[in-house]
Amino acid sequence: xxxxxxxxxxxxxxxxxxxxxxxxxxxxxxxxxxxxxxxxxxxxxxxxxxxxxxxxxxxxxxxxxxxxxxxxxxxxxxxxxxxxxxxxxxxxxxxxxxxxxxxxxxxxxxxxxxxxxxxxxxxxxxxxxxxxxxxxxxxxxxxxxxxxxxxxxxxxxxxxxxxxxxxxxxxxxxxxxxxxxxxxxxxxxxxxxxxxxxxxxxxxxxxxxxxxxxxxxxxxxxxxxxxxxxxxxxxxxxxxxxxxxxxxxxxxxxxxxxxxxxxxxxxxxxxxxxxxxxxxxxxxxxxxxxxxxxxxxxxxxxxxxxxxxxxxxxxxxxxxxxxxxxxxxxxxxxxxxxxxxxxxxxxxxxxxxxxxxxxxxxxxxxxxxxxxxxxxxxxxxxxxxxxxxxxxxxxxxxxxxxxxxxxxxxxxxxxxxxxxxxxxxxxxxxxxxxxxxxxxxxxxxxxxx
RNA sequence: GGCGCGUUCGUCUAGUGGUUAGGACACAGCCCUCUCAAGGCUGGCGCACGGGUUCGACUCCCGUACGCGCUACCA
Numbered sequence: 001x002x003x004x005x006x007x008x009x010x011x012x013x014x015x016x017x018x019x020x021x022x023x024x025x026x027x028x029x030x031x032x033x034x035x036x037x038x039x040x041x042x043x044x045x046x047x048x049x050x051x052x053x054x055x056x057x058x059x060x061x062x063x064x065x066x067x068x069x070x071x072x073x074x075x076x077x078x079x080x081x082x083x084x085x086x087x088x089x090x091x092x093x094x095x096x097x098x099x100x101x102x103x104x105x106x107x108x109x110x111x112x113x114x115x116x117x118x119x120x121x122x123x124x125x126x127x128x129x130x131x132x133x134x135x136x137x138x139x140x141x142x143x144x145x146x147x148x149x150x151x152x153x154x155x156x157x158x159x160x161x162x163x164x165x166x167x168x169x170x171x172x173x174x175x176x177x178x179x180x181x182x183x184x185x186x187x188x189x190x191x192x193x194x195x196x197x198x199x200x201x202x203x204x205x206x207x208x209x210x211x212x213x214x215x216x217x218x219x220x221x222x223x224x225x226x227x228x229x230x231x232x233x234x235x236x237x238x239x240x241x242x243x244x245x246x247x248x249x250x251x252x253x254x255x256x257x258x259x260x261x262x263x264x265x266x267x268x269x270x271x272x273x274x275x276x277x278x279x280x281x282x283x284x285x286x287x288x289x290x291x292x293x294x295x296x297x298x299x300x301x302x303x304x305x306x307x308x309x310x311x312x313x314x315x316x317x318x319x320x321x322x323x324x325x326x327x328x329x330x331x332x333x334x335x336x337x338x339x340x341x342x343x344x345x346x347x348x349x350x351x352x353x354x355x356x357x358x359x360x361x362x363x364x365x366x367x368x369x370x371x372x373x374x375x376x377x378x379x380x381x382x383x384x385x386x387x388x389x390x391x392x393x394x395x396x397x398x399x400x401x402x403x404x405x406x407x408x409x410x411x412x413x414x415x416x417x418x419x420x421x422x423x424x425x426x427x428x429x430x431x432x433x434x435x436x437x438x439x440x441x442x443x444x445x446x447x448x449x
Numbered sequence: 450g451g452c453g454c455g456u457u458c459g460u461c462u463a464g465u466g467g468u469u470a471g472g473a474c475a476c477a478g479c480c481c482u483c484u485c486a487a488g489g490c491u492g493g494c495g496c497a498c499g500g501g502u503u504c505g506a507c508u509c510c511c512g513u514a515c516g517c518g519c520u521a522c523c524a
Binding site: 428 | 451452453454455456459460461462463464471472473474475482483484485486487488516517518519520521522523524
C-alpha cells in the first residue's frame with residue numbers, strides 16, 4: 001500500500017467532497033459531537049460527497065468496545081449513516097487510528113527526513129517554522145495567528161516517549177490520507193488549526209477547508225460538560241424523543257434557514273444547509289424548546305411512525321395488545337397530548353389492562369362524595385342505552401345526563417375519567433370511552449358506585 | 450497571563466446604515482373546553498457599555514467589560 005499523495009496542483013475546491021466525523025470513544029456521545037457529526041453529514045449529503053467515520057482510539061486505556069458502540073448507536077439513532085468507516089469498510093481504511101501505526105510511522109519518517117523533528121525527553125516534537133499563519137475559515141473568515149514566539153506557542157508534540165501518538169499529528173495525517181476536503185469541527189479546535197496548517201505544509205499536503213462551528217453551551221452560557229444534564233445523546237432515546245425532532249433542534253443551534261421556519265424535514269435542511277450561514281456565537285441548549293419541538297413532531301407524525309417509536313416503550317412497560325388496530329386507536333387519541341414517549345405507558349395502561357393504579361388525589365377529589373357516586377350511577381345507566389358506541393353519541397348522552405341531573409358537564413366528566421383510567425388527566429373522555437368499549441366503560445363506572 | 454473567537458428579548462434566532470427591531474421557546478393573562486405539557490388570541494421582555502465615522506447607527510471602526518476556547522506527553 002502506498003501513501004496517498006494529494007496533488008499540489010489540484011486545488012481543494014476541485015476535489016470531491018469528503019467529510020468526516022472523528023470521535024474518540026469515551027463512553028458517551030456528547031451532544032456537541034453529535035451536532036458536529038450532523039453538520040459533516042449534511043454537508044456531504046448536500047454535495048453528493050462522502051461522509052466518513054473514523055475512530056480516534058489512540059488513548060487505548062479508555063477505549064472499549066462498548067464505548068465504540070455508543071457512538072455507532074448514537075449516529076444510527078440520529079439517522080447519520082456513514083459511507084466509509086467501521087462496519088462499513090472503504091478504500092481509505094483502516095478507520096481505527098489504533099490500526100494505522102504503520103502510516104503514522106511513514107509520515108513521521110518523512111518529517112524526520114526533512115529536519116522538522118527533534119527529540120525532547122523522549123518525546124518527538126515538531127519544530128515550528130515560526131511564521132504567521134493565516135487560517136481561512138468557512139465560518140469564521142480569515143484569521144491570522146502569529147506563531148513566531150515559542151514562548152506563547154510552544155512546539156507541538158507528535159509522539160510520546162512510550163511511542164503513542166498525539167492527536168494533532170494523527171488527526172492531520174489521517175485527514176491527508178483519507179483525502180478529507182472539509183474539516184467541520186467545534187470551535188475548540190480553532191486555535192489548534194494554525195499548528196495543523198504547519199504540519200500540512202511540512203508534509204507538502206494541501207490542507208482541507210476548515211469550518212469551525214460554535215460550541216453548544218448550557219442555558220447559563222457555561223460550557224456543557226459530561227456532568228451536565230442533556231449532554232449525553234443516549235439520554236434522548238430513553239426519554240422518548242423522536243430522533244428527527246432532536247436532529248431538527250440540533251440543526252437550529254447555530255444554523256438557521258433565515259425565513260422563520262423551524263420545523264423542517266431533513267431533506268429540506270440538506271438543501272438549505274450552508275457552512276457560511278453558521279453563526280459565530282455559541283448557542284445555549286434549551287431543553288424546553290427541544291421538548292416543545294419533540295411535541296410538535298409527535299403531533300404531526302403519521303400514526304405508523306408514531307407506533308414504531310411508541311412500541312418499545314409499551315413493551316418495556318409490559319403492556320400487551322391483541323389487535324394492531326386497537327393499538328392504533330389507543331395511540332391516536334393520546335398522540336396529540338404527549339410530548340415525550342416515555343410518558344406514554346402511564347397514559348395508556350388503562351387501555352391494556354384492568355390492573356392500573358388510581359391516583360390518590362384524583363380519587364379523593366372526584367370519587368369519594370355521595371354526589372359523585374350517584375352521578376356516575378346515573379351516567380352508567382344512560383350510557384347503557386347508547387346503541388352506537390362512538391365518541392359523538394357518548395358525548396350527547398353524557399351531556400343530556402348532566403342536564404337532567406342539573407350539574408355541569410365537568411361534574412360528570414372528571415369523576416368518569418378517574419373511574420375508567422385512575423387519572424385526572426388523559427385523552428379526551430369521549431374518545432377514551434369509545435376506544436375502551438362500552439362493556440369496559442360501564443363496568444369501570446359501576447365499580448365506583 | 451498570552452493568543453483566538455464571540456456579544457440582538459431569559460433562551461434559539463431574523464436583521465448587513467434609515468425597520469413601530471420580526472419569528473420561535475419559555476413566561477403572564479384571556480378564550481375555547483371534559484382534563485391536558487392540545488388549540489386560538491393578547492401582553493411584558495432585547496440591540497453589553499463608551500467613544501468615534503456618518504445627515505443618520507443594532508448594522509462600520511476603536512476601546513472597555515463580560516463570556517467561551519486554546520495555551521497538554523486530552524481528543
